[in-house]
Amino acid sequence: MVRYSGISRYTDQLLRAFARIDTSNEYVLYGLDGGIQGRVPTTNAKDFGPRFSRDARRVPQIHKLDRGMLLGKSANLDLFHGTNYWAPLIRNFPSVLTIHDLTVHLLPENHPRTRRLAHALLPVHCRSAKRIIADSLNTKRDLQRHYKIPPERIDVIHLAAGDEFHPVSREEDLQPVRQRYGLPDDFMFFVGAIEPRKNIPLLVRALYWLRRDGLTLPLVIAGNGKEEYVASLHRLVEHLNLELGKDVIILGNVANVDLPALYSLCELFVYPSQYEGFGLPPLEALACGTPVVVPNNSSFGEIYTGCATFASLDSPQTLAEAISKALAPSSATNELVDRGMKLAHSRSWDDTAAETLDVYRRAGGRRPLSSTRRLPAAHVPSGPRSA
Numbered sequence: 173m174v175r176y177s178g179i180s181r182y183t184d185q186l187l188r189a190f191a192r193i194d195t196s197n198e199y200v201l202y203g204l205d206g207g208i209q210g211r212v213p214t215t216n217a218k219d220f221g222p223r224f225s226r227d228a229r230r231v232p233q234i235h236k237l238d239r240g241m242l243l244g245k246s247a248n249l250d251l252f253h254g255t256n257y258w259a260p261l262i263r264n265f266p267s268v269l270t271i272h273d274l275t276v277h278l279l280p281e282n283h284p285r286t287r288r289l290a291h292a293l294l295p296v297h298c299r300s301a302k303r304i305i306a307d308s309l310n311t312k313r314d315l316q317r318h319y320k321i322p323p324e325r326i327d328v329i330h331l332a333a334g335d336e337f338h339p340v341s342r343e344e345d346l347q348p349v350r351q352r353y354g355l356p357d358d359f360m361f362f363v364g365a366i367e368p369r370k371n372i373p374l375l376v377r378a379l380y381w382l383r384r385d386g387l388t389l390p391l392v393i394a395g396n397g398k399e400e401y402v403a404s405l406h407r408l409v410e411h412l413n414l415e416l417g418k419d420v421i422i423l424g425n426v427a428n429v430d431l432p433a434l435y436s437l438c439e440l441f442v443y444p445s446q447y448e449g450f451g452l453p454p455l456e457a458l459a460c461g462t463p464v465v466v467p468n469n470s471s472f473g474e475i476y477t478g479c480a481t482f483a484s485l486d487s488p489q490t491l492a493e494a495i496s497k498a499l500a501p502s503s504a505t506n507e508l509v510d511r512g513m514k515l516a517h518s519r520s521w522d523d524t525a526a527e528t529l530d531v532y533r534r535a536g537g538r539r540p541l542s543s544t545r546r547l548p549a550a551h552v553p554s555g556p557r558s559a
Contacts, residue, residue, distance in 0.1 A: 179272060187199065187224070189525030254268070267300065273449030281368070305329050306328050308449055308450050308475065310470055333455045337431070340437075361391075361442070366393065366405070368401070368446075375444050378492040383414070385492070387496065387499070393421065440462070441465070444485055464481070465480065483495070
Protein backbone atom coordinates (compact mmCIF):
# COMPACT_ATOMS: atom_id res chain seq x y z
CA MET A 173 0.00 0.00 0.00
CA VAL A 174 1.86 3.09 -1.16
CA ARG A 175 0.71 6.67 -1.25
CA TYR A 176 3.95 8.55 -1.70
CA SER A 177 4.22 12.23 -0.94
CA GLY A 178 3.40 15.08 -3.28
CA ILE A 179 7.06 15.91 -3.88
CA SER A 180 7.90 12.27 -4.63
CA ARG A 181 4.94 12.16 -7.03
CA TYR A 182 6.20 15.35 -8.70
CA THR A 183 9.73 13.94 -9.06
CA ASP A 184 8.57 10.56 -10.31
CA GLN A 185 6.13 11.97 -12.89
CA LEU A 186 8.73 14.47 -14.11
CA LEU A 187 11.32 11.74 -14.64
CA ARG A 188 8.85 9.51 -16.46
CA ALA A 189 7.93 12.42 -18.73
CA PHE A 190 11.61 13.18 -19.39
CA ALA A 191 12.02 9.55 -20.43
CA ARG A 192 9.24 10.04 -22.99
CA ILE A 193 10.06 13.46 -24.44
CA ASP A 194 13.84 13.96 -23.98
CA THR A 195 16.02 11.77 -26.18
CA SER A 196 19.41 13.44 -25.64
CA ASN A 197 20.17 14.20 -22.00
CA GLU A 198 21.39 11.82 -19.31
CA TYR A 199 19.97 11.94 -15.77
CA VAL A 200 21.52 11.02 -12.44
CA LEU A 201 18.99 10.39 -9.65
CA TYR A 202 20.29 11.55 -6.32
CA GLY A 203 18.88 11.03 -2.84
CA LEU A 204 19.07 9.04 0.36
CA ASP A 205 18.54 5.30 0.27
CA GLY A 206 14.91 5.64 1.39
CA GLY A 207 14.14 8.05 -1.44
CA ILE A 208 13.43 6.73 -4.89
CA GLN A 209 13.53 3.10 -3.77
CA GLY A 210 11.21 3.63 -0.82
CA ARG A 211 8.76 6.27 -1.95
CA VAL A 212 8.47 6.00 -5.72
CA PRO A 213 6.95 2.95 -7.45
CA THR A 214 10.19 1.78 -9.07
CA THR A 215 13.24 0.05 -7.61
CA ASN A 216 15.76 0.86 -10.31
CA ALA A 217 16.64 4.09 -12.07
CA LYS A 218 17.06 2.02 -15.24
CA ASP A 219 13.28 1.50 -15.15
CA PHE A 220 13.06 5.02 -16.53
CA GLY A 221 15.34 4.11 -19.43
CA PRO A 222 19.02 3.65 -20.36
CA ARG A 223 19.83 7.35 -19.96
CA PHE A 224 18.96 7.27 -16.24
CA SER A 225 21.37 6.21 -13.50
CA ARG A 226 21.42 6.51 -9.75
CA ASP A 227 23.97 7.82 -7.29
CA ALA A 228 24.77 4.51 -5.65
CA ARG A 229 26.19 5.67 -2.31
CA ARG A 230 24.61 4.38 0.86
CA VAL A 231 26.42 6.40 3.54
CA PRO A 232 24.00 8.96 5.04
CA GLN A 233 26.81 11.09 6.45
CA ILE A 234 28.20 11.63 2.96
CA HIS A 235 24.79 12.75 1.75
CA LYS A 236 24.60 15.20 4.66
CA LEU A 237 27.91 16.68 3.52
CA ASP A 238 26.42 17.02 0.04
CA ARG A 239 24.05 19.68 1.33
CA GLY A 240 27.11 21.91 1.29
CA MET A 241 29.06 20.48 -1.65
CA LEU A 242 28.08 17.58 -3.87
CA LEU A 243 30.64 14.78 -3.70
CA GLY A 244 31.24 11.58 -5.62
CA LYS A 245 30.20 10.77 -9.15
CA SER A 246 27.19 13.10 -9.04
CA ALA A 247 29.59 16.06 -8.88
CA ASN A 248 30.33 15.70 -12.61
CA LEU A 249 27.13 17.40 -13.71
CA ASP A 250 26.02 20.10 -16.07
CA LEU A 251 22.99 21.08 -14.03
CA PHE A 252 21.41 20.16 -10.69
CA HIS A 253 17.63 20.27 -10.24
CA GLY A 254 16.61 20.25 -6.60
CA THR A 255 13.00 19.04 -6.59
CA ASN A 256 12.82 19.07 -2.79
CA TYR A 257 13.79 22.62 -1.76
CA TRP A 258 17.59 22.42 -1.78
CA ALA A 259 20.71 22.20 -3.93
CA PRO A 260 24.42 22.04 -2.97
CA LEU A 261 25.66 25.50 -2.07
CA ILE A 262 29.23 24.95 -3.28
CA ARG A 263 29.32 23.65 -6.84
CA ASN A 264 30.74 24.25 -10.32
CA PHE A 265 27.41 23.83 -12.13
CA PRO A 266 24.19 25.86 -12.12
CA SER A 267 21.16 24.75 -10.15
CA VAL A 268 17.42 24.91 -10.64
CA LEU A 269 15.29 24.78 -7.50
CA THR A 270 11.61 23.82 -7.33
CA ILE A 271 9.74 25.55 -4.51
CA HIS A 272 6.33 23.99 -3.99
CA ASP A 273 5.20 26.30 -1.20
CA LEU A 274 6.54 28.34 1.71
CA THR A 275 4.38 26.79 4.40
CA VAL A 276 7.39 26.04 6.62
CA HIS A 277 7.90 29.81 6.71
CA LEU A 278 4.23 30.80 6.76
CA LEU A 279 2.84 28.04 9.02
CA PRO A 280 5.84 26.77 11.01
CA GLU A 281 3.66 25.34 13.76
CA ASN A 282 2.34 22.76 11.26
CA HIS A 283 5.78 21.31 10.55
CA PRO A 284 8.10 19.16 12.68
CA ARG A 285 11.22 20.71 14.14
CA THR A 286 13.49 18.70 11.83
CA ARG A 287 11.79 20.16 8.76
CA ARG A 288 11.92 23.69 10.15
CA LEU A 289 15.65 23.29 10.74
CA ALA A 290 16.17 21.83 7.26
CA HIS A 291 14.41 24.85 5.74
CA ALA A 292 16.41 27.41 7.73
CA LEU A 293 18.77 27.88 4.77
CA LEU A 294 16.01 27.95 2.16
CA PRO A 295 16.39 31.72 1.47
CA VAL A 296 20.12 31.09 0.84
CA HIS A 297 19.34 28.17 -1.48
CA CYS A 298 16.85 30.33 -3.38
CA ARG A 299 19.32 33.17 -3.83
CA SER A 300 21.99 30.69 -4.92
CA ALA A 301 19.87 28.99 -7.58
CA LYS A 302 20.20 30.11 -11.19
CA ARG A 303 16.46 29.73 -11.66
CA ILE A 304 13.52 28.82 -9.43
CA ILE A 305 10.44 26.85 -10.49
CA ALA A 306 7.25 27.63 -8.55
CA ASP A 307 4.17 25.40 -8.76
CA SER A 308 1.89 28.44 -8.90
CA LEU A 309 1.82 32.21 -9.25
CA ASN A 310 0.84 32.28 -5.59
CA THR A 311 4.15 30.63 -4.61
CA LYS A 312 6.04 33.01 -6.89
CA ARG A 313 4.47 35.96 -5.07
CA ASP A 314 5.39 34.39 -1.73
CA LEU A 315 9.01 34.06 -2.87
CA GLN A 316 9.05 37.69 -3.91
CA ARG A 317 7.36 38.92 -0.74
CA HIS A 318 9.12 36.85 1.90
CA TYR A 319 12.53 36.03 0.38
CA LYS A 320 12.92 39.04 -1.92
CA ILE A 321 13.63 36.86 -4.97
CA PRO A 322 13.50 38.90 -8.22
CA PRO A 323 10.43 37.84 -10.24
CA GLU A 324 12.46 37.43 -13.45
CA ARG A 325 14.31 34.47 -11.85
CA ILE A 326 11.10 32.58 -11.03
CA ASP A 327 9.28 30.40 -13.57
CA VAL A 328 5.71 29.27 -12.82
CA ILE A 329 5.03 25.73 -14.02
CA HIS A 330 1.71 24.14 -13.09
CA LEU A 331 1.47 20.46 -12.25
CA ALA A 332 -0.79 17.95 -13.99
CA ALA A 333 -3.01 14.98 -13.27
CA GLY A 334 -1.52 11.75 -14.57
CA ASP A 335 -3.01 9.98 -17.56
CA GLU A 336 -4.33 7.27 -15.23
CA PHE A 337 -6.85 9.70 -13.74
CA HIS A 338 -10.12 9.43 -15.65
CA PRO A 339 -13.70 8.44 -14.75
CA VAL A 340 -13.97 4.76 -13.81
CA SER A 341 -17.49 3.51 -14.52
CA ARG A 342 -17.31 -0.25 -15.03
CA GLU A 343 -18.60 -2.08 -12.00
CA GLU A 344 -16.02 -4.83 -12.43
CA ASP A 345 -13.33 -2.16 -11.88
CA LEU A 346 -15.11 -0.38 -9.02
CA GLN A 347 -16.38 -3.30 -6.96
CA PRO A 348 -12.96 -4.80 -6.06
CA VAL A 349 -11.82 -1.41 -4.75
CA ARG A 350 -15.02 -0.94 -2.77
CA GLN A 351 -14.58 -4.39 -1.21
CA ARG A 352 -10.84 -3.95 -0.59
CA TYR A 353 -11.41 -0.92 1.62
CA GLY A 354 -14.85 -1.79 2.97
CA LEU A 355 -16.44 1.33 1.50
CA PRO A 356 -20.10 2.34 1.82
CA ASP A 357 -22.22 2.88 -1.28
CA ASP A 358 -21.93 6.68 -1.07
CA PHE A 359 -19.33 8.81 0.70
CA MET A 360 -17.33 12.00 0.53
CA PHE A 361 -13.58 11.60 0.28
CA PHE A 362 -10.29 13.15 1.36
CA VAL A 363 -6.82 11.90 0.41
CA GLY A 364 -3.52 13.42 1.45
CA ALA A 365 -1.11 13.63 4.32
CA ILE A 366 -2.91 13.43 7.65
CA GLU A 367 -1.25 16.41 9.30
CA PRO A 368 -2.40 19.69 10.86
CA ARG A 369 -2.11 21.77 7.68
CA LYS A 370 -4.69 19.63 5.89
CA ASN A 371 -7.35 20.74 8.40
CA ILE A 372 -9.03 17.35 8.78
CA PRO A 373 -10.45 18.15 12.26
CA LEU A 374 -12.40 21.02 10.67
CA LEU A 375 -13.77 18.58 8.08
CA VAL A 376 -14.85 16.16 10.83
CA ARG A 377 -16.58 19.01 12.67
CA ALA A 378 -18.28 20.02 9.41
CA LEU A 379 -19.55 16.44 9.14
CA TYR A 380 -21.08 16.86 12.60
CA TRP A 381 -23.00 19.93 11.39
CA LEU A 382 -24.11 18.08 8.27
CA ARG A 383 -25.45 15.32 10.50
CA ARG A 384 -27.44 17.92 12.46
CA ASP A 385 -28.98 19.04 9.17
CA GLY A 386 -29.94 15.48 8.25
CA LEU A 387 -27.16 14.62 5.76
CA THR A 388 -25.87 11.11 6.51
CA LEU A 389 -23.08 10.85 3.91
CA PRO A 390 -20.02 9.21 5.53
CA LEU A 391 -16.52 10.72 5.34
CA VAL A 392 -13.68 8.50 4.08
CA ILE A 393 -10.13 9.67 4.83
CA ALA A 394 -7.09 8.16 3.08
CA GLY A 395 -3.50 8.99 3.84
CA ASN A 396 -0.72 8.55 6.32
CA GLY A 397 -0.03 10.50 9.50
CA LYS A 398 1.76 10.29 12.79
CA GLU A 399 0.17 7.82 15.16
CA GLU A 400 -0.56 10.40 17.87
CA TYR A 401 -2.21 12.76 15.38
CA VAL A 402 -4.42 10.03 13.94
CA ALA A 403 -5.34 9.06 17.52
CA SER A 404 -6.43 12.66 18.16
CA LEU A 405 -8.78 12.39 15.17
CA HIS A 406 -10.26 9.22 16.69
CA ARG A 407 -10.89 11.08 19.94
CA LEU A 408 -12.52 13.98 18.09
CA VAL A 409 -14.87 11.62 16.24
CA GLU A 410 -15.92 10.05 19.55
CA HIS A 411 -16.29 13.47 21.24
CA LEU A 412 -18.74 14.54 18.51
CA ASN A 413 -20.77 11.34 18.99
CA LEU A 414 -19.87 10.18 15.50
CA GLU A 415 -19.13 6.53 14.89
CA LEU A 416 -15.64 5.60 13.77
CA GLY A 417 -15.82 3.09 10.93
CA LYS A 418 -19.32 4.22 9.97
CA ASP A 419 -19.59 8.02 9.98
CA VAL A 420 -15.83 8.55 9.64
CA ILE A 421 -13.71 5.85 7.98
CA ILE A 422 -9.92 6.28 8.17
CA LEU A 423 -8.22 3.98 5.66
CA GLY A 424 -4.56 4.87 6.15
CA ASN A 425 -2.43 4.60 3.02
CA VAL A 426 -4.12 3.39 -0.14
CA ALA A 427 -2.58 1.97 -3.30
CA ASN A 428 -1.93 4.60 -5.95
CA VAL A 429 -3.44 2.30 -8.57
CA ASP A 430 -6.74 2.45 -6.68
CA LEU A 431 -7.01 6.25 -6.60
CA PRO A 432 -8.92 6.68 -9.91
CA ALA A 433 -11.57 4.24 -8.69
CA LEU A 434 -11.70 5.88 -5.24
CA TYR A 435 -12.19 9.32 -6.79
CA SER A 436 -14.85 7.88 -9.11
CA LEU A 437 -16.70 6.08 -6.30
CA CYS A 438 -17.10 9.10 -4.04
CA GLU A 439 -19.92 11.61 -4.29
CA LEU A 440 -17.65 14.54 -3.44
CA PHE A 441 -13.97 15.24 -2.85
CA VAL A 442 -13.22 17.75 -0.07
CA TYR A 443 -9.76 19.26 0.45
CA PRO A 444 -9.86 21.84 3.29
CA SER A 445 -6.13 22.58 3.43
CA GLN A 446 -4.94 25.72 5.21
CA TYR A 447 -2.41 26.45 2.46
CA GLU A 448 -1.14 24.82 -0.75
CA GLY A 449 1.38 25.74 -3.38
CA PHE A 450 -0.78 23.90 -5.90
CA GLY A 451 -2.96 21.18 -4.38
CA LEU A 452 -2.74 18.17 -6.70
CA PRO A 453 -5.42 15.78 -5.28
CA PRO A 454 -8.33 18.09 -6.27
CA LEU A 455 -7.05 18.09 -9.86
CA GLU A 456 -6.88 14.29 -9.85
CA ALA A 457 -10.45 14.16 -8.53
CA LEU A 458 -11.65 16.58 -11.23
CA ALA A 459 -9.99 14.40 -13.88
CA CYS A 460 -12.21 11.55 -12.64
CA GLY A 461 -15.38 13.64 -13.02
CA THR A 462 -15.88 14.17 -9.29
CA PRO A 463 -17.25 17.42 -7.76
CA VAL A 464 -14.66 19.14 -5.59
CA VAL A 465 -14.72 21.51 -2.62
CA VAL A 466 -11.57 23.56 -2.02
CA PRO A 467 -10.84 26.48 0.32
CA ASN A 468 -10.68 30.10 -0.76
CA ASN A 469 -7.02 30.53 0.19
CA SER A 470 -3.47 30.33 -1.20
CA SER A 471 -3.27 28.97 -4.78
CA PHE A 472 -6.74 27.44 -5.06
CA GLY A 473 -8.38 30.43 -6.73
CA GLU A 474 -5.60 30.57 -9.30
CA ILE A 475 -5.94 26.89 -10.20
CA TYR A 476 -9.58 25.97 -9.61
CA THR A 477 -11.79 29.01 -10.22
CA GLY A 478 -14.78 27.98 -12.33
CA CYS A 479 -14.17 24.27 -11.65
CA ALA A 480 -14.81 23.76 -7.94
CA THR A 481 -17.00 24.91 -5.07
CA PHE A 482 -15.06 27.26 -2.81
CA ALA A 483 -15.40 27.19 0.95
CA SER A 484 -14.51 29.55 3.74
CA LEU A 485 -12.61 27.80 6.51
CA ASP A 486 -13.76 30.26 9.14
CA SER A 487 -15.92 27.67 10.88
CA PRO A 488 -17.24 24.11 10.51
CA GLN A 489 -20.62 25.59 9.59
CA THR A 490 -19.28 27.50 6.58
CA LEU A 491 -17.45 24.42 5.33
CA ALA A 492 -20.61 22.35 5.84
CA GLU A 493 -22.59 24.89 3.81
CA ALA A 494 -20.13 24.59 0.89
CA ILE A 495 -20.33 20.79 1.04
CA SER A 496 -24.15 20.90 0.99
CA LYS A 497 -24.04 23.26 -1.98
CA ALA A 498 -21.66 21.01 -3.91
CA LEU A 499 -23.80 17.94 -3.22
CA ALA A 500 -27.05 19.56 -4.37
CA PRO A 501 -28.01 18.44 -7.89
CA SER A 502 -28.03 21.46 -10.18
CA SER A 503 -26.96 22.62 -13.60
CA ALA A 504 -24.31 24.79 -11.91
CA THR A 505 -22.79 21.76 -10.19
CA ASN A 506 -22.77 19.83 -13.45
CA GLU A 507 -21.09 22.75 -15.19
CA LEU A 508 -18.35 22.84 -12.55
CA VAL A 509 -17.71 19.13 -13.09
CA ASP A 510 -17.54 19.58 -16.88
CA ARG A 511 -15.15 22.49 -16.57
CA GLY A 512 -13.08 20.59 -14.03
CA MET A 513 -12.62 17.63 -16.35
CA LYS A 514 -11.62 19.94 -19.20
CA LEU A 515 -9.10 21.67 -16.93
CA ALA A 516 -7.61 18.41 -15.69
CA HIS A 517 -7.28 16.93 -19.17
CA SER A 518 -5.99 20.13 -20.80
CA ARG A 519 -2.51 19.53 -19.45
CA SER A 520 -0.20 16.53 -19.05
CA TRP A 521 3.03 15.78 -17.22
CA ASP A 522 4.72 15.91 -20.62
CA ASP A 523 3.74 19.60 -20.75
CA THR A 524 5.19 20.15 -17.27
CA ALA A 525 8.39 18.34 -18.28
CA ALA A 526 8.73 20.30 -21.55
CA GLU A 527 8.41 23.59 -19.67
CA THR A 528 10.96 22.34 -17.13
CA LEU A 529 13.43 21.50 -19.89
CA ASP A 530 13.01 25.05 -21.16
CA VAL A 531 13.99 26.30 -17.69
CA TYR A 532 17.09 24.08 -17.85
CA ARG A 533 18.03 25.73 -21.14
CA ARG A 534 17.68 29.19 -19.65
CA ALA A 535 19.66 28.16 -16.58
CA GLY A 536 22.59 27.28 -18.85
CA GLY A 537 25.41 24.90 -18.01
CA ARG A 538 28.87 23.84 -18.95
CA ARG A 539 27.78 22.40 -22.30
CA PRO A 540 24.99 23.41 -24.72
CA LEU A 541 21.76 21.45 -24.49
CA SER A 542 22.23 20.08 -28.01
CA SER A 543 25.12 17.90 -26.81
CA THR A 544 24.67 14.97 -24.44
CA ARG A 545 24.69 16.31 -20.89
CA ARG A 546 24.51 14.75 -17.42
CA LEU A 547 21.44 16.56 -16.36
CA PRO A 548 20.23 16.99 -13.58
CA ALA A 549 20.93 15.19 -10.32
CA ALA A 550 17.26 15.36 -9.46
CA HIS A 551 17.00 15.15 -5.72
CA VAL A 552 14.66 12.35 -4.71
CA PRO A 553 12.92 13.21 -1.44
CA SER A 554 14.37 11.35 1.50
CA GLY A 555 11.69 12.34 4.00
CA PRO A 556 7.90 12.58 3.83
CA ARG A 557 6.28 15.75 2.65
CA SER A 558 2.63 16.53 2.23
CA ALA A 559 0.71 15.97 -0.88
